[in-house]
Amino acid sequence: MTGRDPERLPARSPSLIKPRRLHAGDRVAAVTLSWGGPGQFPQRYLAGKRQLEEEFGVELVEMDHTLADADWLHRHPEARAEDLMAAFADASVKGIISTIGGDDSIRILPYLDLRVIHDNPKVLMGFSDTTITHLACLKAGLTTFYGPAIMAGFAENGGLFPYMVDSVRRTLFELDPVGEVTPNTGGWTAELLTWAVPENQNKRRSLNQSEGWKWLQGTGRHRGPLIGGCFEVFDWLRGTEYWPDAAWWDGALLFLETSEEAPPPSLLGYTLRVYGAMGLLQRLGAILLARPGGEVAPADFCKYDQVLLEVVSDELGLTNLPVVAGMDLGHTDPVFVLPYGTMAEVDCDQRRFSIVESAVTE
CATH class of the missing domain: 3.40.50.10740 (Murein tetrapeptidase LD-carboxypeptidase, N-terminal domain)
Incomplete structure (x- = not known):
């Protein structure tokens, strides 16, 4: 088993209503x-x-x-x-x-x-x-x-x-259409400046050097709807009526980010292993993992990547499934916006991520 075909275009997903776009004055x-x-x-x-x-x-x-x-x-x-x-x-x-x-x-x-x-x-x-x-x-x-x-x-x-x-x-x-989303190059931060000190509001947080996203595996282009969220919170709904229906997983680009509580890499691995046992990871078009949130040393970011690949590639044999890590979303700043259910595309060969349709209407 090697995962999705390298040129899997496009996936089909349940239809959603798109909201009207915002305007100045709204x-x-x-x-x-x-x-x-x-x-x-x-x-x-x-x-x-x-x-x-x-x-x-x-x-x-x-x-x-x-x-x-x-x-x-x-x-x-x-x-x-x-x-x-x-x-x-x-x-x-x-x-x-x-x-x-x-x-x-x-x-x-x-x-x-x-x-x-x-x-x-x-x-x-x-x-x-x-x-x-x-x-x-x-x-x-x-x-x-x-x-x-x-x-x-x-x-x-x-x-x-x-x-x-x-x-x-x-x-x-x-x-x-939102179009290509490129990595932030202006530095990122997860520094915690207490909100209890009003003077901190005018103090800029210190920035770490942006290292770009990590394309861990996968070939070709894969297009599918975006689903996901905060890793811990997303999993709290497993087993409830609000857990995404099976149809949502087929070809989906699953985005996950860890909170400021900095769950350990092992917890990410345990949970992904469960999703594999449920047959969910095998249905995906790609996995998009954010830069870890919380007080995690940048030198330890690779531990999250390693455990993800251990489950996806080594254990499940999904060697063609695109996996991109270190993305700018969630609990480090700045972030880009991800619209649920909207079609997006990962191009592993060109190392490009794009949201290929508009997420709003007139």
């Missing part, structure tokens, strides 16, 4: 789906709001509980779900952006109405624990966007990263 809702970060660090939230509005010309509006006390929000997942449903149902709101991640947005699932999401398609973006909401929207039939949140991304210390700004604009605001 009202965009800030929703707190998990941890109540805006209530705990309001100055950080306001910095993200200001930088988002100034760069893209949108109006960011809060829902009833966006700024609520973090402890209260933890006790009331139904209030977080109410905000999300209200944002989808409000025709004056053209987009939704998660304020921040966390670890318990899975608790909002019983309170979601997927029909409301399906009947009111609009841009929704976030990352990390927002993976839960992305997969709920996938089940509802809506394309959503794995990308920056208000407090982590748009509130970047000292100003926004141009690499991220360009990706958000191309993906959410423009009708043309």
